[in-house]
Amino acid sequence: MNQPIASLRRLRSVELRTTACADSVDFYTNVWGLQAVEHGDGQAWLRGTGEEHHVLQLTDADRNGLGRITFAVATPSDVDEAARRLEARNIPIVAGPGPTGEISAGYGVSFVDHEGRVVSLLADALAVPMLRREDPVPVGVTHVVLNTVDIDASVQFYCDVLGMRVSDWSEHQMAFLRCNSDHHSIAFNQAEWASLNHVAYEMPTINQFMRGIGRLRHNRILPLWGPGRHGPGDNTFSYFADPAGLVCEYTSGVAQIDEDRWLCRVWRRVPELSDTWGTAGPPSADVRSHMAGVPDPGAFDRHPELMGVAR
Numbered sequence: 001m002n003q004p005i006a007s008l009r010r011l012r013s014v015e016l017r018t019t020a021c022a023d024s025v026d027f028y029t030n031v032w033g034l035q036a037v038e039h040g041d042g043q044a045w046l047r048g049t050g051e052e053h054h055v056l057q058l059t060d061a062d063r064n065g066l067g068r069i070t071f072a073v074a075t076p077s078d079v080d081e082a083a084r085r086l087e088a089r090n091i092p093i094v095a096g097p098g099p100t101g102e103i104s105a106g107y108g109v110s111f112v113d114h115e116g117r118v119v120s121l122l123a124d125a126l127a128v129p130m131l132r133r134e135d136p137v138p139v140g141v142t143h144v145v146l147n148t149v150d151i152d153a154s155v156q157f158y159c160d161v162l163g164m165r166v167s168d169w170s171e172h173q174m175a176f177l178r179c180n181s182d183h184h185s186i187a188f189n190q191a192e193w194a195s196l197n198h199v200a201y202e203m204p205t206i207n208q209f210m211r212g213i214g215r216l217r218h219n220r221i222l223p224l225w226g227p228g229r230h231g232p233g234d235n236t237f238s239y240f241a242d243p244a245g246l247v248c249e250y251t252s253g254v255a256q257i258d259e260d261r262w263l264c265r266v267w268r269r270v271p272e273l274s275d276t277w278g279t280a281g282p283p284s285a286d287v288r289s290h291m292a293g294v295p296d297p298g299a300f301d302r303h304p305e306l307m308g309v310a311r
Helices: 021-032 076-088 151-160 206-218 285-292 304-310
Strands: 010-018 035-040 043-047 056-060 065-072 093-099 107-112 118-123 140-148 165-170 174-178 186-190 195-202 225-229 236-241 247-251 265-267
Touching: 010 021, 010 140, 010 195, 021 035, 021 043, 021 056, 021 206, 065 140, 065 195, 076 093, 076 107, 076 118, 140 151, 140 285, 151 165, 151 174, 151 186, 195 285, 206 225, 206 236, 206 247, 236 285, 247 285
Parallel strands: 010 056, 065 118, 140 186, 165 265, 195 247
Antiparallel strands: 010 065, 035 043, 043 056, 093 107, 107 118, 140 195, 165 174, 174 186, 225 236, 236 247
16 A cells, blocks of 8 residues: 655645736735745745745736645655655656745655646745734635535545545535644545635634725625634634635634544535534535636646656
8 A cells, every 4th residue: 555655744835827917916915814935027925924934925827726725745855756756656746856946945756646736735834924913814825615516536545645634525515624733734525626715814713814804895895705613623714705716715723623623524515514603604607607717727737747757
């Protein structure tokens, strides 16, 4: 039986390919609460109050989509070992292993999953001082939800290859996967096509979660859905659309997993469990449309020769 390629520590950052890069930089810095670390030609790197160099990279593109997901691993030797295991499994590597040469430095390897998403494993990246602020701004990225055409295949890939564990199911529609004590850092949603569903940003407290929503309202930006509290994960939620129409979420208070005690359960998909507070109601057709996104072939669009290899 194959071992996972690495032991993941946490979700570090997400790259979004966006049709409204400049407007999105303005939104995420001036309204959402992130801070710009670097600007480039059609790119920007934004940080939260945590120690990650950046948690969001925005890249100008002609179609919305996911650029890549980056996880932290402990050491460069872990990266090298991951690359050897990827090659043994015939999973295509698109960068590394080695120094990334990117804005956050570090030593990494990037590969393509079965639906064309680019996943990066990164060690020794630059860190920035933690910001201790009372303002209602995100610490960083806490989870990403991905639409998939085959939820069983996606769960199997991320568990077998990356060593993630299933925390809960929402019937056979959603699966919540963890890599540390947080209830989930990746979730999969069964859908008609592969795409980004949304990216969630951690607010330190429920008070700052609500104050952040208030700041968006002052900027005349209303939630697509929320505020409320989910059953699976027990986290608060409020979903918004950025200028390109990509969905971003404020969240707080995600459940913490005790590996020796946690029992995975299957939640019913009913309004009182989707929102245990009963404040948000069921998601509207509008929020579902935003979360569906557009079909995203990911790396397969740029490297069509990888399609047969990655599956």
